[in-house]
Amino acid sequence: MENKRIKLHHSPFTVLVEGNIGSGKTTFLNYFKQYQNVCTLAEPIEMWKNCGGHNLLRYMYEDRERWGFTFQSYVQLTMLKQHTFQTNSSIKLMERSIYSARYCFVEKMIRDDILPPPSASVIDEWFKWATSNTICPVDLIIYLRASPEVVYQRMRERNREEEKSVPLQYLREMHEMHENWLYHKTMFTCPAPVLVVNADLDKSVILEEYRKVTPNIFSTCL
Numbered sequence: 001m002e003n004k005r006i007k008l009h010h011s012p013f014t015v016l017v018e019g020n021i022g023s024g025k026t027t028f029l030n031y032f033k034q035y036q037n038v039c040t041l042a043e044p045i046e047m048w049k050n051c052g053g054h055n056l057l058r059y060m061y062e063d064r065e066r067w068g069f070t071f072q073s074y075v076q077l078t079m080l081k082q083h084t085f086q087t088n089s090s091i092k093l094m095e096r097s098i099y100s101a102r103y104c105f106v107e108k109m110i111r112d113d114i115l116p117p118p119s120a121s122v123i124d125e126w127f128k129w130a131t132s133n134t135i136c137p138v139d140l141i142i143y144l145r146a147s148p149e150v151v152y153q154r155m156r157e158r159n160r161e162e163e164k165s166v167p168l169q170y171l172r173e174m175h176e177m178h179e180n181w182l183y184h185k186t187m188f189t190c191p192a193p194v195l196v197v198n199a200d201l202d203k204s205v206i207l208e209e210y211r212k213v214t215p216n217i218f219s220t221c222l
């Protein structure tokens with residue numbers, strides 16, 4: 001795979017782990033912690049829950065019109081920090097990205113009229129600047145593809161306080177956003193090749209599924 005990006009610093013092979021809410025991204029990242037040359041960057045959800053003492057994730061679910069822009073602006077900043085995080089590891093594994101934030105979550109808010117056009121334009125100006133200055137390079141995307149009913153069940157079981165009001169219908173719609181972007185590829189562009197993983201499988205067998213994609217991650221960066 002030819003790498004045309006500008007190499008200002010050490011540039012690891014960067015893998016994005018994407019998928020619907022509850023698709024198992026954290027479990028996937030945790031599996032790769034066993035490898036020394038892999039740097040895993042979990043999603044900065046704790047930062048979203050405490051921005052200067054404010055739980056933006058909770059605010060966003062309580063009142064999407066009021067807090068949608070605030071929340072997604074902060075998500076974009078925290079994702080930019082992850083993309084620009086320097087590591088000496090040869091592989092960088094990121095949970096989510098500035099891309100899924102814009103192409104799935106922000107896009108959904110725009111379509112639902114949660115984000116008014118001026119707010120969407122501000123997010124887009126930041127997004128375009130960040131992604132056109134070669135500071136968010138991506139080499140591979142792992143798409144943890146799961147059915148909405150399965151992720152809904154998992155979300156209910158993990159019982160995250162902020163997500164208590166999230167209905168199955170929302171997960172169905174977010175599933176479609178991910179599908180159109182990463183599977184059907186009818187929406188936006190993919191910043192890297194996509195590897196699809198069956199994320200419906202139960203915990204007892206899912207590690208075997210993860211093991212199968214390990215060579216894809218390791219061989220392409222050699």
Ligand code: DCP
Pocket residue numbers: 019020021022023024025026027043045057072075096100101102105106163
């Ligand atoms: N979220 C959002 N907008 C974003 C990113 C995330 O509204 N740009 C929300 C959706 C979830 C919470 O943040 O309520 C975390 O979602 P993720 O899918 O990113 O993370 P999970 O913890 O659900 O991942 P997994 O269960 O796959 O490990």
